[in-house]
Amino acid sequence: MDKAERYLTAGTRENTRKSYRAAIEHFEVTWGGFLPATGEGIVRYLAEYADSLALSTLRQRLAALAQWHLSQGFPDPTKTPHVRQMLKGIRVVHPVKQKQATPLQLRHLEKAVNWLDSKARAAIESGDYLALMRYRRDSALLLIGFWRGFRSDELARLQVEDTRAEAGTGITFYLPYTKADRDHQGSTFNTPALKKLCPVEAYINWITVAGIANGPVFRKLDRWGNLSEKGLKSTSFIPLLRRILEDAGIPAQAYSSHSMRRGFATWASANGWDIKGLMSYVGWKDMKSALRYVDASTSFGGLAASSPREIDRD
Structure with missing residues (x-):
């Protein structure tokens, strides 16, 4: 690895590199897509996995595909209007409730x-x-x-x-x-x-x-x-x-x-x-x-059926 490649590699986290490699492999090998891809190809890829993969996973796959195209000097096919519309449609058809960690009291x-x-x-x-x-x-x-x-x-x-x-x-x-x-x-x-x-x-x-x-x-x-x-x-x-x-x-x-x-x-x-x-x-x-980390205040004062202290009791 020469000096330039060393610094270029250091600019991306190892976990990110691994996930990007896995995403490209999924697109090419698992799905059978071709690179460079077109916007229509990206839409078909999203449609294939919309009901089996989380939207966050699909977005991560798109980020990897975008990075590959830009690094190879090709236009980014993930930013076309049809791809944006497809993502919006997936959100509507497969709504996902935001997961939150239970706060340690x-x-x-x-x-x-x-x-x-x-x-x-x-x-x-x-x-x-x-x-x-x-x-x-x-x-x-x-x-x-x-x-x-x-x-x-x-x-x-x-x-x-x-x-x-x-x-x-x-x-x-x-x-x-x-x-x-x-x-x-x-x-x-x-x-x-x-x-x-x-x-x-x-x-x-x-x-x-x-x-x-x-x-x-x-x-x-x-x-x-x-x-x-x-x-x-x-x-x-x-x-x-x-x-x-x-x-x-x-x-x-x-x-x-x-x-x-x-x-x-x-x-x-x-x-x-x-x-x-x-x-x-x-x-x-x-x-x-x-x-997302802060619980909104839900105090109803004297109208509450039970006091916060009673609710908080072991």
Whole structure:
């Protein structure tokens, strides 16, 4: 690979390259299409899979086809009026309800962290420092994931050398890129120390007991408590989150990796954060994206059949 190809390749994420290759293969091999394609060919392709593939998947396939044509110097056939009309028709005939992660409630976060802290104290008393590492890691994962509103891929890419924590003051994370940072300008995220459920204290406790000074913040611990030098994969966070909550006695099947992010957004909105402040803190660039994470206020005051406190009861 020469220098030019190296930088061109670096400009596209590996996951994107893989999905684009798979999309082109699906168009050519599975469906039997020809490249370069025409707008009419794209319409027939969409019609063939409109009732079996999600609209989001079809859009991803079109993005791959568009990228292939433009990179090869051909006109983009995915932007023709017939293709746009076809996509609109698919939305009408096959409407899809927007899926949203179940927000992690603060009371569940507190219950899980309190359980982890009690297990950590017991591990210290018994001298079981391998178990202590797991409890400290899981507590840091929950508290940083919630209060910082990080996505699973962002949690997976946190590095110790790019993190600055000061007890009683705050913590700063640096990420070379995020989903919203398409140009890889890099982003810095600050979170203050809190009186309870503190992400700063949890982070310091974790890296201290783990003895790590560089590399990934969150790492795999095997069944014997051995700490890996490699970071957790983003796909590991859903089962890990559910395992932590289930162990703490919290039903967790409805939770996903976005539950901590949406849980924080819901908490912040309920506690008076304005949408612009929330967008700035979490890192959203688009108002529409931010609003998908925030539950609208549904207070009916004295007319409600039951109070929010009664509904929120365990």
